[in-house]
Amino acid sequence: MVKAKNLLLYITLIILGTYFLFSGLIKAQSFLGPFVTAIILALLVFPLSGWMEQKISRSAASLINAFFLFLVSLAFLGLLSYQLESFVEKWPKIKETMKPKIEQVKQFAVNNTPLNESDLQLSSKKNGSGMIPAVSSSGQVPQKKAATLLSTISGAVGNFLLTFIYVFFLLNYRRKFKNFLLRVFPDEKRDKVNSVIIKSAKVAPKYLVGRLVLIAFLAILYAIGLGISGVNNFILVSIVAAILSLIPYLGNIIGLAMAMAFGYLTSGEIGVLVGIIITFSVAQFLESYVLEPYVVGDRVDLHPFVVILAVVIGNLVWGIIGMILAIPVVGILTVILLHIEALKPYGILLSKRKFSKD
Template sequence: MEKTFSSKGKQILFFGTLSILAIYFLFQGLFHAKGFLIPLTTALIFALLMMPLARKMEKSFINRTASSLLNTFIILLVSVGFMALVSMQVKTVVDDWPQITETMKPKIENLKGFLLEHTPLDQEDLKQSGEGSSVPFMGKNSNAGQKAASFVNQAISFFGDYLLTFIYIFFILNYRHRFKDFLLLLFPDSKRKEVKKVIEDSAKVTQKYLVGKLILIGLLAVLYSIGLGVSGVNNFILVSLISAILSIIPYIGNMIGMGLAIVFGYLTSGDPTVLIGIIITFTIAQFVESYILQPYVVGDQVDLHPLFVILAVIIGGMIWGIMGMILAIPILAIFNVVFSHIPPLKPFAFLFSKEDDD
């Protein structure tokens, strides 16, 4: 009996260790392959989003190649428009920076006084902290040439991945039937009907989630515009649009949007009533999004437990950064659909879903 328990214990320890190592190397591989996987995964998600429109176009007036090209161009225009909005906001921040600096000087001095009085920090600590937070290209010891070269390399890499994503979108849309047939051919005839259903359900859950999110973004943009406009935030329409779009990153996107509103509202004017208005606006919008818009607009199309949504977003951010946060929920939803159709993995589908715990 003791030998049996000892043998089982060794097996559990062996397979447990093996599983931990496998997960570790999986995440390491995903991290190091992000330059290849992020554009490809992003293209796959966008292709699934545009697939219903592509099908309607192909049934009505154009062939598959033209439809794929047109849908890819639509996604390109939308992304360029979003980047234009962001660049306008960045330019506004640069233009308003002297005013923001002057407005914040007395508040920073008050904060330093509070820290010196109520914390163990001294003048030397605050001085070192201030020296360590220089603006890029403006620090005393910064190497402007190296930083400029690094920025250029990052920009080239970004635009390379950006253009590559649209190439992937076109080919995925244009050759989607070939990819589907390839997946079906990997399985015996008796399993192909089930595999086909898994593929269709995975596509549907992604499409419904993304369409629901787009509607949600539009409604949030209206709510933010009303609240921030009344609060007196500069460029409140642009801030509202960007804040609403950032909500596609669960939980974290709303905080980033609120930070933008504070920069363009409170830091520019220094008026405490503007800050109160911003806080009230985002509090109300968050309540409306969580309890009204999210259930009825996005609905239960993505049946995922909030705990695993948060974990997926955190892990996605650790592996792939911001894009990992954005892609985390659609990817987890697809995995959940696959798990629900494979008997040995159904316990994971139950674990990830938000069914009642009673």
């Protein structure tokens, strides 16, 4: 009876702890999101910063690396904005191209389903109505929307800039943070903690660099296939689609949809559609079975089920940024767990490698 009560108490504490943990993570997104992103970026440029510090001061090297990451991020945002602008410009042509195909789908639905043309017209009217909210004479709704939009944009810009400020301080004062971690633990465990810190700091950048190399390979594969297929702006589409592969599963779907928008929806040719599907199918096969095992390898090895859980939980907690950060964060956590003997069983649970019983 006592054991049953203790087990029930432990289960209750675990459930409550998990609930409050994720509730806290959701509430602290505006702070933790940029900070965790900065940690990942700082680990990425850590080897480069260490090499630069042999020639210049640590502060200067940290500032240069933070500014370099800032420029790279601006370039990526510029690519996205250019693609969005190009899509908006082509939207009238896309509508004109797809209009007969939509009519064919409607006709197929009328001929092969219980629906009739009046049902489809009524559905179209319902989807088109009710989209514009009522506006009072004082214009309260537009004012509220403008204020909300302005607040959202200013918050996003602030977090974006704050991320690179964090990167600078993490690189510049990393020795202070390391000494803090060492002093938290007892003296007899400091050598072990120092070893874990060093191994984690070396493994994480290797994994992230491996992902960047994988993105470069995917960009080349996409560019070749989409160029042959006749997709407009195929180079930019390929680069953005490859970068979006950082978001597991969903990123590939978004990349495919973007290629469809600039290829098939613009031209309306079946050959372009077939070429896009073949390109992404071949690229995903090579990524899963050739590129990822040999380029990324065992730098961070997560079980596929853990990857899916991490992405889903990351999306629930922090949205898209959570999906992007989920894999590197859980990957780095797995590396740390595997190097701490007391926590190694949890690392084995997250890892896809097979470990001997001893």
